[in-house]
Amino acid sequence: MSDRPKLETVARAAGVSISTASQVIRGTGRISEKTRKKVLLAAKRLRYVPDNRAASMRSGQNLEIGFVIHHIANPFNAEVIAGVSDLLEDEGYLVSVLDAHDDPERQGRHIEAFIRNGRAGLLWVPAVDTPQDTFELLKAHGIPAVTFLRRTDKQEFDHVGIRNAEATAAATRYLAELGHRRIAYLGGTAMAAVRRDRIAGYTRVMSDLELAEPVIWNSPDNKLAGMNAMLDLIQANPRTTAVVCNGDTVALGACLALIRSGLQPGRDISVVGFDDIQDAAVATPPLTTMAVSPYQLGRQLAQVLLDRIRHPEMPVTVSEIAAQLVVRDTTGAPRVHSGGAAPPAPGGGP
Amino acid sequence: MSDRPKLETVARAAGVSISTASQVIRGTGRISEKTRKKVLLAAKRLRYVPDNRAASMRSGQNLEIGFVIHHIANPFNAEVIAGVSDLLEDEGYLVSVLDAHDDPERQGRHIEAFIRNGRAGLLWVPAVDTPQDTFELLKAHGIPAVTFLRRTDKQEFDHVGIRNAEATAAATRYLAELGHRRIAYLGGTAMAAVRRDRIAGYTRVMSDLELAEPVIWNSPDNKLAGMNAMLDLIQANPRTTAVVCNGDTVALGACLALIRSGLQPGRDISVVGFDDIQDAAVATPPLTTMAVSPYQLGRQLAQVLLDRIRHPEMPVTVSEIAAQLVVRDTTGAPRVHSGGAAPPAPGGGP
DNA sequence: TCGTTTTGATATATCGTTATATCATCTGTC
């Protein structure tokens, strides 16, 4: 009742040898139609499910893929997972997701478990402060692996990500064209590579166009934290007229902060998000943001891994997808100030 | 460079037998300190990682748990996953998550893959219209499995869920006490067991307290759909003064619909959500909802599975957690109507 | 009719571990 049937059980029930049963199940070799039917029937009756541990060990083939991600709850990531799974499942693979909570130690355990189970390939978003050891482990075992979003300095692995610097540069330039000069950057934590790149794009434009001194503010990646960070930011920098955010969640939090302070996003202070999550379009007011399609990103990621698995000797590839500015209601020209020493309202001089 | 080291490699490097190496790695048997050191050193140098396929096959022990969930993107589910992982990882297990997208066929593939790999236990939210076959497969293989959220009629598996009927009954009663009579139910799709139970609680109170005829409206579980459904609902039932929702996401969409229609949630129409997701507290206005702690729910779920794994003969358990009413700003007494049959235009007379 | 090929089924070795049995060597006791 609770014992798992094995190939031998099926073979005996069908009155054939184990080898024959195996060939029928896998559809290889030369088997007569009659015995094929017999074996398949027995297998079905016994609810036989092959043991992939034995099979993959012997054959050296495994169709399981692991996806170690830093934060499963993020809706953007969830869409990525959907894209990854859809493409890989069509190719016969199966994707299991492990949440590392951006903890290098937990990530290490997950990757080790991945190797332990001899999976076919790994997708991962390297946790902040991933030890060199983790990379070397993957390298030493010759695991087909693709890093996602967070690019590592010494690029030994395939990578799929977003053109971060380019995107925030575009966002900042767009705000500058609207007339903003005091533009701040809000969101992200610690020294995540993604944030570093995004800030680089922001500061480059700030200095290229000779705008104000960059103002950079941290915040964990959730709405509540974003709201609080924004409150701090406008208190510390009251002359700020626009904010480029590290992500939509933080941007939505920032808008919330404005509304609670009696300000109107897009009129009093402009806010640009990043990602274009579902809530962005439906928020009040709808959020201007740098859009990337997480689903497409996921498919791309999966495709690169497939290529790597199928052509192990292929040179390392890096593909970065561009984000596109989607203008909604949280951006607009800065308000003309009623005078004083305050930031020179563009267009409105004395 | 790319070949995986095996126990034999380690043993040879350390100048001992495979058996000895195995014992050192697992810390069993009688081994002298000297050879122990030798073997551990060699293992570290070679970056040896045991092959769990071989090990678990031989030993019959596996520390891998699968969690097949209907929708990974749902923030509520993400918190559940965190609770599950935290508890199980503390016990030495490893949880991998598979997203079935509420598709019975995909779910079937995932569960079969689970069995194929001889994992230790399964947690799952049965997809709507899960075929009987899937249950029987699990049963036949004697897999320790716990269903989550969606309880099945013929209860053969342990279950962890929410007291759904009780919760919506409480929500409805609360609205009735505020003075509402025309209370509608909004959200959920098809014949999901969860929704069925929740609607049962709602209709029971509606008839017990002799309120208006129940009005029940479908909606997919996202903000945009919730908004549109709410617009339809109030158009079709203009005298509705309060809405009990199937989930917070839909409830937030409903609030959005009200605001866009020039109505104020909590004053013109009351809205109660379900789940208490993070956004609920921080929305404008903050959402009244039936709160359950997804993290705690996850821990409970994990604990039940552990018990099942450790005591296979234990009778089947069903544990349902109560939801608690959290009153925020989207509920209030119904407006006193100025009379007349038509829906009084709030604020604006002729 | 005989030898050759094709067909259909099977025996056997192997994947990388672990569990059990086995076997020397060392220790201590009287």
Next chain:
DNA sequence: GACAGATGATATAACGATATATCAAAACGA
């Protein structure tokens, strides 16, 4: 110094599948 028991290492047989080699019987051509 002979013998029991402890100690430390090893040999060997599984686990459940697959790949390769093998083999008998059937089909074929000349």
